[in-house]
Amino acid sequence: LIIDRRIILESIDGRQLALESTRDVTERKTWELQQRLLLRELTHRVKNTLAVVQGIAHLTQRSSKAFDEFTERFDGRLAALAAAHSLLVDGDWRGADLSTLAHRQLEPYTSSDSHRMRIVGEPVFLPADLATPFALVFHELATKAAKYGAFSRRGGIVELSWTVRTQGDQPLLTVIWRE
Numbered sequence: 001l002i003i004d005r006r007i008i009l010e011s012i013d014g015r016q017l018a019l020e021s022t023r024d025v026t027e028r029k030t031w032e033l034q035q036r037l038l039l040r041e042l043t044h045r046v047k048n049t050l051a052v053v054q055g056i057a058h059l060t061q062r063s064s065k066a067f068d069e070f071t072e073r074f075d076g077r078l079a080a081l082a083a084a085h086s087l088l089v090d091g092d093w094r095g096a097d098l099s100t101l102a103h104r105q106l107e108p109y110t111s112s113d114s115h116r117m118r119i120v121g122e123p124v125f126l127p128a129d130l131a132t133p134f135a136l137v138f139h140e141l142a143t144k145a146a147k148y149g150a151f152s153r154r155g156g157i158v159e160l161s162w163t164v165r166t167q168g169d170q171p172l173l174t175v176i177w178r179e
Contacts, residue, residue, distance in 0.1 A: 002026040045093075052081065052132060073143075080105055080139030084132045096131040098124040102160055105138035109151045116151065121162035124173060141177050150179035 004025045010017045056077045064070035083104045087096040102119050110116040126134060142151065142158070150156030159178040164171050 002029045049081075049085070053078070056081070056136075076143060077136065077139060080135050081132065084135030087135075088128055088131055093128050095125050095127045098126055098134065098162065101126065101131060101135055102138055105135055106142050106158065106160070109142045109146045116155075116157050118157065118159045119161075120159075122164060124162065124164060145179055 002025050003022060005020065005022045008019045008021075010019055057074060060070055060074045060077060064073055084096065084101065087101060087104065091097075099119060099121060106117045106119070107114075138160075145151040145156070145158055150158050156179065160176070161178075162173060162175045164173050166172065
C-alpha cells in the first residue's frame with residue numbers, strides 16, 4: 001500500500017489551519033514502475049535490433065558488387081528480420097517455433113507450389129536470442145537456392161529437417177538443408 005499524504009497550511013481570517021489529504025496511490029505507482037520497465041526493455045530490444053541491422057548492412061555491403069545488388073540483398077535480409085520479429089512479438093518475445101520460422105522464410109521462394117519444400121522435424125521452440133539468427137540463415141539458404149539451387153530449377157525441392165538429441169546434459173540441435 002502506497003499512501004500519498006499532503007498537509008497544507010492555510011491562513012483563514014488570521015487563523016492557521018492545517019488541511020490534510022490522504023489517498024492510495026499504489027495502483028498509479030505500480031503502473032509507473034511497469035511503464036519504466038517496459039521502456040527499458042523496449043530500449044534494449046531496439047538497440048539490439050539496430051545492432052543486427054548494422055551488422056546486416058556491413059555484411060551485405062562487403063558481399064555485394066553493385067548498389068542494386070546491395071539494395072536487393074539488404075531488403076531481403078531486412079524482410080527476414082521483420083518476419084522473425086513478428087513471430088517473436090506473437091510469442092511475447094519468449095521465442096519462436098522452428099517449423100513456423102522455417103516456413104515463413106521459405107514460402108516466398110516456393111510461390112504457390114508448396115511441394116517444392118519439405119520441412120520436417122520434431123517440435124523445437126527456439127529462445128528469442130536464437131530465433132533471429134536462424135531466420136537469417138534460412139533466408140540466406142533460400143536466397144541461394146532461388147538463385148543457384150533447387151528453387152531456380154523447375155521441380156527442384158528443398159528438404160529441411162532437424163533432430164534434437166542430448167549431449168551430456170545439453171540439447172543438441174542438428175539442422176540439415178538438402179537440395
